[in-house]
Amino acid sequence: MKHIIENTYVGDLRTSSKHIxxxxxxITDAPVDNNGKGEAFAPTDLVSSALCSCMTTVMGICAEKGxxxxxxxxxxxxxxxxxxxxxIKEIHIELNFEENSxxxxxxxxLESVGRNCPVAKSLHPEIKQNxxxxx
Numbered sequence: 001m002k003h004i005i006e007n008t009y010v011g012d013l014r015t016s017s018k019h020i021x022x023x024x025x026x027i028t029d030a031p032v033d034n035n036g037k038g039e040a041f042a043p044t045d046l047v048s049s050a051l052c053s054c055m056t057t058v059m060g061i062c063a064e065k066g067x068x069x070x071x072x073x074x075x076x077x078x079x080x081x082x083x084x085x086x087x088i089k090e091i092h093i094e095l096n097f098e099e100n101s102x103x104x105x106x107x108x109x110l111e112s113v114g115r116n117c118p119v120a121k122s123l124h125p126e127i128k129q130n131x132x133x134x135x
Contacts, residue, residue: 012037034086048079048091051129054119056095062113063106070110071100071135090128097135107135 007017013030014037028043030036041049052075063070073095080090095114102110111133114120120129 054117055114071097
């Protein structure tokens with residue numbers, strides 16, 4: 001199996017992940033509330049961001065296949081942690097789309113595809129996914 005990511009623990013509760021094909025890197029730090037410096041994304045932040053990125057990516061694919069334009073969006077993401085055991089309890093995403101002329105059918109299709117993206121389906125069912133779509 002060919003790997004796509006190389007992850008290095010660099011010390012002080014920090015990691016560096018490198019995407020092999022592109023060379024792009026992501027740094028993570030432990031959050032302040034878990035002994036870290038909080039100077040970069042925490043791994044659990046990336047999980048929350050991955051959910052939103054996956055949603056909008058598959059929505060874009062759906063729009064392309066459907067012959068319409070996926071409107072640009074800005075999302076606000078909030079993660080809620082459980083303390084014992086320490087894990088993600090909830091992910092809140094509010095997706096705000098630029099002005100558009102989508103039909104109700106297109107909006108409903110995009111919302112359905114987004115809610116059922118691969119990351120959404122991969123997260124444990126105990127993680128509450130609170131998603132708001134503002135078209």
